[in-house]
Amino acid sequence: xxxxxxxxxxxxxxxxxxxxxxxxxxxxxxxxxxxxxxxxxxxxxxxxxxxxxxxxxxxxxxxxxxxxxxxxxxxxxxxxxxxxxxxxxxxxxxxxxxxxxxxxxxxxxxxxxxxxxxxxxxxxxxxxxxxxxxxxxxxxxxxxxxxxxxxxxxxxxxxxxxxxxxxxxxxxxxxxxxxxxxxxxxxxxxxxxxxxxxxxxxxxxxxxxxxxxxxxxxxxxxxx
Ligand code: HEM
Numbered sequence: 442x443x444x445x446x447x448x449x450x451x452x453x454x455x456x457x458x459x460x461x462x463x464x465x466x467x468x469x470x471x472x473x474x475x476x477x478x479x480x481x482x483x484x485x486x487x488x489x490x491x492x493x494x495x496x497x498x499x500x501x502x503x504x505x506x507x508x509x510x511x512x513x514x515x516x517x518x519x520x521x522x523x524x525x526x527x528x529x530x531x532x533x534x535x536x537x538x539x540x541x542x543x544x545x546x547x548x549x550x551x552x553x554x555x556x557x558x559x560x561x562x563x564x565x566x567x568x569x570x571x572x573x574x575x576x577x578x579x580x581x582x583x584x585x586x587x588x589x590x591x592x593x594x595x596x597x598x599x600x601x602x603x604x605x606x607x608x609x610x611x612x613x614x615x616x617x618x619x620x621x622x623x624x625x626x627x628x629x630x631x632x633x634x635x636x637x638x639x640x641x642x643x644x645x646x647x648x649x650x651x652x653x654x655x656x657x658x659x660x661x662x663x664x665x
Contacts, residue, residue, distance in 0.1 A: 471664035482556075483661065485549035490649065492542040497642065499535040507587065509634035511627045514589035539581055546577055558662040566655040573648045576641055583637035586630065597625045597633070 451457055470476050472483040506525060508517040521528040550570065553559055559567035586597045601623070605615040620628025 469661060469663075472661055482548075482552045485545060485552050489542060489545040489549050492538050492545055493645070493649070495534060496538045496542060497646075499531050499538065500638065500642075502531045503535055504638060509587070509631050511589065511630055514587065514630060518588045539584060543577060543581060546574065550574065556663065556665060562659060563655075563662065566652060566659070569648055569652050569655065573645065573652065576645050576648065580637060580641045580645070583633040583641065586625070586633045587637065589630065594625050597629065601625065601629075 472480050474481045474484065503521065506517055506521040506528070508514055518532070522532055523529070553567070553570070559570075582597075582600050585600075586593045601615050601619050604618055605611040607614055615623055618629065618632060619625060620632070622628070
């Protein structure tokens, strides 16, 4: 039955070469931890991606309950945490995942750096990596405000002050992030929310797509 469905689709869209391209691709021996244990360092990028997927999925579920409004944000998180079935575990995954993903990305960057994998011909992918790095840090900063508790408010005050200290465009940047009044208020929350759930994830997924396309095109570096 499944075979027939597959054949029906394949006849029309010629999908076999698509998955064959991935399935027949041989993983080089020097990146396979089954051959040399030290090759586990090549897994850091994939593990980072795994946590990114967890963050996206858990974030989608959180957004079903979260209310980006200064009167109700804290309460909506409290409700999610204490009343909603599996709410605590989903929030916990997103909370811990946010830190783990930064650690994993950092380990991956160290691997790429110390093996010199950023050198020709992979300079462009290193640059894409640096952009990803900033997007990930910005995701952490914007997400931190959303629970709207004292820790979030105080941390975001510091974030805005740091943004303001940028030479030349500091004031503009602070207005862009926090609104005209330059305080952590209603406008800041809706902006951080939009940036955290729409702008940055879209940018991140696009950049990761580019990252993977280049890896596929160039192959993995090494052996050393
Ligand atoms: C969400 C963050 C990231 C994800 C999911 C990711 C994913 C990956 C994956 C799966 C690979 C294949 C090899 C490996 O796993 O080591 C890779 C390679 C690479 N990554 Fe990343 N990466 C991320 C961030 C970064 C950052 C921040 C940089 C550098 C600033 C970077 C630079 C590179 C380079 C240059 C390669 C090619 C390495 C080689 O051919 O040996 N990546 N990345």
